[in-house]
Amino acid sequence: MAESGARRRLLLVSTNYAPEHAGIGPYATQIAEHWAANGDEVHVLAGMPHYPAWRLDPEYARVWRTEERRAGVSVHRRKHLVPPRQSAVTRALFEATVLGHGLLAPPAMDRPDAVIAQMPSLGGGLVGARIARRHGVPYIPVVQDLMGAAAAQSGIRGGGRAASAAGAVEAYALKRATLVGVIHESFVAKVAAMGVPEERIRLVPNWSHVKRPSRPREEMRARLGWRPNQTVLLHSGNMGLKQGLEVLVEAARLDPALRVVLMGDGNQREHLRSLAGGLPNLEFAPPADDDAFPDMLAAADALAVTQRASVLDMSIPSKLTSYFAAGRPVVASVAAEGGTAQEVERSEAGIVVPPEDPRALLDVVRALADDPGRADALGARGPEYVDAHLSREAGLARIDALLAEALGAPRETPPEDGEAREPGTAGGTGEIEGAVGK
Known part of the structure; x- marks a missing residue:
């Protein structure tokens, strides 16, 4: 040793x-x-x-x-x-x-x-x-x-x-x-x-391993072609089976005024594109480079994290800490008992809705769009949570x-600010999408 x-x-x-x-x-x-x-x-x-x-x-x-x-x-x-x-x-x-x-x-x-x-x-x-x-x-x-x-x-x-x-x-x-x-x-x-x-x-x-946003939201939205009065719901990351991204396709179908952006790649991308059938308000965007990524997240009105109803307590998606750092509200279409829901609720930076329920998801997105003050307040808690714990x-x-x-050193006492916690206590987040079907 x-x-x-x-x-x-x-x-x-x-x-x-x-x-x-x-x-x-x-x-x-x-x-x-x-x-x-x-x-x-x-x-x-x-x-x-x-x-x-x-x-x-x-x-x-x-x-x-x-x-x-x-x-x-x-x-x-x-x-x-x-x-x-x-x-x-x-x-x-x-x-x-x-x-x-x-x-x-x-x-x-x-x-x-x-x-x-x-x-x-x-x-x-x-x-x-x-x-x-x-x-x-x-x-x-x-x-x-x-x-x-x-x-x-x-x-x-x-x-x-x-x-x-x-x-x-x-x-x-x-x-x-x-x-x-x-x-x-x-x-x-x-x-x-x-x-x-x-x-x-x-x-x-x-x-959280990404930088904070650096461009004004209005400037980034203009670069992306997003209208100032258009509500944009963005999902970033892997498009795999367990994400259950069909819920976002159906949300776009239910509300033609909503712009849904699926940014990333994965083995379900073409399936989702086929399912969408050319919906004009559903955009498939390539993964953003490291410099543009935080600003693209911050330009959206809300950030979506989704999982199938069967995915429970065994996976924390990698996008979550990046979402928190972006300063926009998180809408989590996930099982209420799972680790992802725990993190969103613990951060107070978003809202959890039932998984695979496009109408429930859409109702929350619409409510946030109608109350920008609440949306901004939720979003502001994300960076605070990152600074305190992530x-x-x-x-x-x-x-x-x-x-x-x-290697043999004495076990260290976790810091008092809660950045390291004993197993079974509240706190922390994980980031991974590395399971079967990713």
Whole structure:
């Protein structure tokens, strides 16, 4: 084990990594670059860039193995299947190729001091556990989502059988961990039910990783072609099965005066476009670049987060902290008992409506449009919540504390301002859309 203050050699296993800009990728990247900036020797075992479009980046089309140097981090990429359509079989093949190539060609590096793995990638989690075991070093998975629960609730063919198999693999990997980080308290009971003692589970919420808006809203709306008096409801991020974005298509159909913008990519994009049938008030926008993204969010009148009714308590979408930072009210069409609803209500920055109910969603959007003062007040609470609980500094400090404890340091006391909380208490948020059907 590295001595306190000594340069550590760390391996982070994360299928998703920069240049991916959504989901797990930004968090894995910021963690690795943070450690490298602090003087550690950092290696990342990653997949090929493909998310959220679920299309392989053309630059990597003929690449099987490569090593890159990014911001002081050695990134070891391994080829894997990128299925354009999600099913239990294709997801299993995806994970199998991540696992197989990771075990056959682990990073060429000296013995690490610790191995950290971002889950829900089952293949990545198993690779991390095997490498840590081979070197006799701490293994620390960070649970961004639970694949077993996701498979059970995804609605894809074979989901029940996939859930059983995925749950068994998850339990195998998590029970071998020195400590387990979870991004939301709603994961604690599920991880404990897999056989992980609760005293080995630590809450490490994600953080807001985007800049604050910098352009005037009116200027950005004019650039985007949005009329000043037009109500704009925007959804950003992955267009996958579990998002249930059909609710937004139907909301646009019910109210021709409402402009609904679906910004992003994903394997359901063409299905949604076909379902819309050319609705003039439904816009499909490509993912915004990092500089324009915060301003585009802030230009909307309301920001939508949606999940199917069956998606409960096992996923916190990656867009949520970005929405909070944008300063616009959030309309969450999600299950009231789930972690997403908990975060929206805890922040007091939005309103929760029943999932897959376009009329309920539309009623809230109309009410906010009719009461701009209320909309602005809700939106203003988002940045306040980010400043109080979701800063990058606080999030990285939690990850640092998790790693230090796994390496033998005494457990740190959570800060008094509530930025780190014990499992089972209120607070924090997670960001991930990494489940089956994403």
